[in-house]
Amino acid sequence: MIPSEMLEELKALLGDRVSSAPADTYVFGFDASIHHHKADAVVFPESTEEVAEIVKLCNKYRVPVTPRGSGSALAGQAVPIKAGISMSFKRMNRIKEVRVEDLQVIVEPGVINDDLNRELAKYGFFYPPSPGSGKVATIGGMVAMNASGMRALKYGATRDYVMALEVVMPTGEIAHFGTHTIKDASSYQMAKLMVGSEGTLGIITEITLRISPLPKDTSIVLAAFEDARMAGQTISDIIAYPMIPASVEFMDRVCLQSVINSRGVDFPLVDAVVMIELEGTEEEMAEDLKKVEEIARKNGAVDIRVSSDPEKMKEWLEARKAVLPSMSQYARGKMFMVSLADDMSLPISKIPDAVYGFHEIEKRHPHVVLGVYGHAGDGNLHTIFLIDPRKEEAWKDAEKMVEEMYELVIDFGGTVSGEHGIGITKAPFMRIEKKDSMELMKRIKRALDPNDIMNPGKNVEWDDGILVDLRYPVEFGGD
Amino acid sequence: MQCTSCSFCTVTCPVMNVLLTDASSPRGRVQIAYGLYTGELEVDESATQRLYECTTCGMCDHTCPSGVHIVDVIKAARKVVYPEHAVEKQRTFADNITEKEHTYGELKEPIWAFTGHAPKERSEIAYFMGCKITAETGHKQGIAAVNILDRLGVDFTTLNEVCCGAPLMYIGVSEDRIRKQMEKNINEIRKRGVKKVLFSCPSCYYMFEKVYPKYTDVSDIEFQHIVEFLDGKLSPDEFEAGTEPITYHDPCHLGRTFNIYEEPRNLIKLIPDADYAEMEHNRENSLCCGAGGSLALYEPSLTKKMADRRVAEAGERTVVSACPNCVGNFSKHTNAMSIEELLWTKLKG
Numbered sequence: 001m002i003p004s005e006m007l008e009e010l011k012a013l014l015g016d017r018v019s020s021a022p023a024d025t026y027v028f029g030f031d032a033s034i035h036h037h038k039a040d041a042v043v044f045p046e047s048t049e050e051v052a053e054i055v056k057l058c059n060k061y062r063v064p065v066t067p068r069g070s071g072s073a074l075a076g077q078a079v080p081i082k083a084g085i086s087m088s089f090k091r092m093n094r095i096k097e098v099r100v101e102d103l104q105v106i107v108e109p110g111v112i113n114d115d116l117n118r119e120l121a122k123y124g125f126f127y128p129p130s131p132g133s134g135k136v137a138t139i140g141g142m143v144a145m146n147a148s149g150m151r152a153l154k155y156g157a158t159r160d161y162v163m164a165l166e167v168v169m170p171t172g173e174i175a176h177f178g179t180h181t182i183k184d185a186s187s188y189q190m191a192k193l194m195v196g197s198e199g200t201l202g203i204i205t206e207i208t209l210r211i212s213p214l215p216k217d218t219s220i221v222l223a224a225f226e227d228a229r230m231a232g233q234t235i236s237d238i239i240a241y242p243m244i245p246a247s248v249e250f251m252d253r254v255c256l257q258s259v260i261n262s263r264g265v266d267f268p269l270v271d272a273v274v275m276i277e278l279e280g281t282e283e284e285m286a287e288d289l290k291k292v293e294e295i296a297r298k299n300g301a302v303d304i305r306v307s308s309d310p311e312k313m314k315e316w317l318e319a320r321k322a323v324l325p326s327m328s329q330y331a332r333g334k335m336f337m338v339s340l341a342d343d344m345s346l347p348i349s350k351i352p353d354a355v356y357g358f359h360e361i362e363k364r365h366p367h368v369v370l371g372v373y374g375h376a377g378d379g380n381l382h383t384i385f386l387i388d389p390r391k392e393e394a395w396k397d398a399e400k401m402v403e404e405m406y407e408l409v410i411d412f413g414g415t416v417s418g419e420h421g422i423g424i425t426k427a428p429f430m431r432i433e434k435k436d437s438m439e440l441m442k443r444i445k446r447a448l449d450p451n452d453i454m455n456p457g458k459n460v461e462w463d464d465g466i467l468v469d470l471r472y473p474v475e476f477g478g479d
Numbered sequence: 480m481q482c483t484s485c486s487f488c489t490v491t492c493p494v495m496n497v498l499l500t501d502a503s504s505p506r507g508r509v510q511i512a513y514g515l516y517t518g519e520l521e522v523d524e525s526a527t528q529r530l531y532e533c534t535t536c537g538m539c540d541h542t543c544p545s546g547v548h549i550v551d552v553i554k555a556a557r558k559v560v561y562p563e564h565a566v567e568k569q570r571t572f573a574d575n576i577t578e579k580e581h582t583y584g585e586l587k588e589p590i591w592a593f594t595g596h597a598p599k600e601r602s603e604i605a606y607f608m609g610c611k612i613t614a615e616t617g618h619k620q621g622i623a624a625v626n627i628l629d630r631l632g633v634d635f636t637t638l639n640e641v642c643c644g645a646p647l648m649y650i651g652v653s654e655d656r657i658r659k660q661m662e663k664n665i666n667e668i669r670k671r672g673v674k675k676v677l678f679s680c681p682s683c684y685y686m687f688e689k690v691y692p693k694y695t696d697v698s699d700i701e702f703q704h705i706v707e708f709l710d711g712k713l714s715p716d717e718f719e720a721g722t723e724p725i726t727y728h729d730p731c732h733l734g735r736t737f738n739i740y741e742e743p744r745n746l747i748k749l750i751p752d753a754d755y756a757e758m759e760h761n762r763e764n765s766l767c768c769g770a771g772g773s774l775a776l777y778e779p780s781l782t783k784k785m786a787d788r789r790v791a792e793a794g795e796r797t798v799v800s801a802c803p804n805c806v807g808n809f810s811k812h813t814n815a816m817s818i819e820e821l822l823w824t825k826l827k828g
Contacts (some may be wrong), residue, residue, distance in 0.1 A: 022520060023511050025508040026514050027511060030506075044499065055775070070489060106590065112490065124805050262546065324483070325485035325545050333481075336483075337545075
């Protein structure tokens with residue numbers, strides 16, 4: 001519980017933009033992860049100065065504060081696991097300045113990715129990182145997770161686009177990191193450190209992003225395979241050709257069935273589909289299309305579809321982006337999607353073996369159905385678990401399976417998260433992967449957040465397992 | 480559990496976009512319903528407030544990639560909070576319906592008095608007017624509808640109708656009380672040998688088409704919204720040319736539930752040289768007027784804010800709609816009229 005004096009001070013500062021009502025604090029205890037923990041109060045700041053004042057109060061009373069964009073994080077980053085304050089950025093959602101001549105845009109953290117791109121399109125520009133949750137993901141959340149999405153193969157991730165940040169530090173001072181210049185070699189790259197820090201090192205209140213001109217033309221190739229490994233091989237062959245498409249997406253049968261059920265999209269129902277997005281002039285694309293088709297056929301593609309029709313491409317891209325939330329449509333009413341081992345990144349050449357390996361592991365775990373999809377062109381896979389979350393044995397089976405999968409990922413030289421971040425659910429495996437740098441990272445956390453108020457207990461600080469504070473109606477009988 | 484908590488519904492919800500809190504988003508309401516179900520949340524003012532801060536417009540159902548029937552979850556949860564936490568206006572409406580058979584109390588004028596159409600002993604087609612038209616909005620929409628049917632030579636009857644029960648469902652009153660309304664209406668319809676019922680109100684249409692069949696077999700009766708019935712029965716040469724600047728607002732149920740988007744537009748476009756333009760959000764993306772789902776009873780200031788957003792989209796244009804509830808709500812803030820009134824005033828002769 002937060003002290004009543006603090007609540008009074010928050011009300012004096014924010015008026016009706018603070019709530020400790022039970023329904024509100026309960027709702028702000030969820031994100032899209034498997035975890036839930038009620039907040040003590042919810043606040044809705046409208047300016048950097050208000051954020052700083054709130055953080056000063058949290059520091060004064062030693063109350064945790066957890067920043068929140070749209071609450072779509074998949075590993076528990078927006079769950080106030082140690083209670084305290086949940087800070088919503090829904091009211092800091094202005095696009096402050098579009099400076100196309102300087103290749104940048106300045107935004108508040110609550111701006112939604114797709115809204116930003118709608119605005120930038122008026123100038124012929126775009127912000128390339130394109131998460132599947134782009135309809136809802138806030139720029140603040142994307143920076144905090146180092147989100148990327150479908151175009152990272154060609155364009156990179158959020159970290160590559162953050163030029164400058166305004167951050168309220170855990171002790172309440174306002175700091176400006178980075179520059180508004182394309183080049184910056186001035187001392188430590190603090191802005192880059194903040195990217196992916198998941199609200200554990202400070203609260204981002206203003207973001208300057210680099211922007212890119214919109215591509216001239218695009219086309220999409222859908223190549224269908226009855227052998228998922230050959231789909232993976234096709235991806236490696238395309239990259240090695242050499243060719244760097246805008247995106248190369250992979251979906252296995254479970255994911256295809258789910259999204260067909262959910263959206264009625266005309267994807268072929270096969271073992272795996274690879275969706276390749278090409279950009280360039282008409283001539284460039286004609287040449288690339290020919291080569292992609294040739295590689296896909298060589299690897300046994302059973303169906304190849306090509307479209308340059310904007311409506312058809314939008315339908316395919318939106319269906320691909322809807323894979324994750326559509327997963328509960330696969331075995332409706334019996335199995336449900338839970339976010340476990342949702343994200344991993346591998347050397348691109350390891351994709352075929354990883355996909356095969358994950359499904360081999362799945363065979364040993366009867367309570368789990370596994371869906372595999374992702375941005376395979378840049379080595380980033382997503383795996384989705386379907387289980388009956390009311391059953392203890394399903395969770396235990398899934399937990400074991402997660403361990404085996406991440407062991408494989410680390411053996412392949414991969415990392416436990418490519419873009420969804422660590423939060424709670426992946427922290428135990430990050431401890432294994434980064435065993436020789438964990439203590440150093442903890443020192444950074446302690447140096448910047450001496451009172452441990454900033455989204456505490458997450459990421460480098462999480463020292464428990466994954467089946468903790470679950471949001472599902474299941475009870476564990478103990479070992 | 481079907482809800483993956485993806486939050487896709489939060490950005491399309493017109494209430495969330497006004498209140499800017501996750502607690503008043505579709506996902507938030509589903510989570511509150513879940514908390515009430517598991518006992519993690521108690522039935523209190525805060526849960527009640529968030530559950531009633533919703534127009535049940537169905538945008539969330541339309542958006543949800545997981546196929547969650549979010550509006551059904553909200554309606555079910557309202558039944559839990561209603562007994563202890565309903566506001567006085569909600570109780571008044573519920574009592575009016577069960578004690579006086581109509582949402583706004585006893586009819587000041589019987590339907591035949593302002594339409595000239597007394598219920599016939601037998602007729603294959605009936606026109607069901609709905610409480611909003613019979614009692615509150617000056618009857619203009621109903622009169623226009625009846626006049627158009629007369630002009631087309633349709634042999635129809637009005638009914639000794641009672642409230643369809645929609646307000647009871649939205650407020651969260653027990654199903655028993657809805658069933659009583661249904662029985663009275665269906666008995667009245669069967670008594671007159673009616674095979675097809677026409678509606679001006681999309682909510683009444685929704686109750687007959689989607690809710691009543693859950694309680695009883697009504698497969699021998701066809702239900703249809705009047706715009707669907709009229710589409711194709713009129714021609715441009717019957718209309719005077721030109722209109723004031725107008726736009727069309729898609730009522731939530733008529734659009735997202737029944738996919739009736741083009742029929743009203745076809746009718747409007749029959750008017751030669753109609754000064755017509757779409758609003759930014761139209762068809763399946765149309766924004767709720769703010770009056771649905773009993774929100775106007777619970778939190779009228781929120782209804783007004785939602786109407787203001789929609790009116791801003793309409794600009795100087797008169798808002799035409801095919802729902803008496805939407806027209807009544809918009810009329811408080813801008814020029815608005817029903818599609819029946821528009822057609823009737825532009826028909827020659």
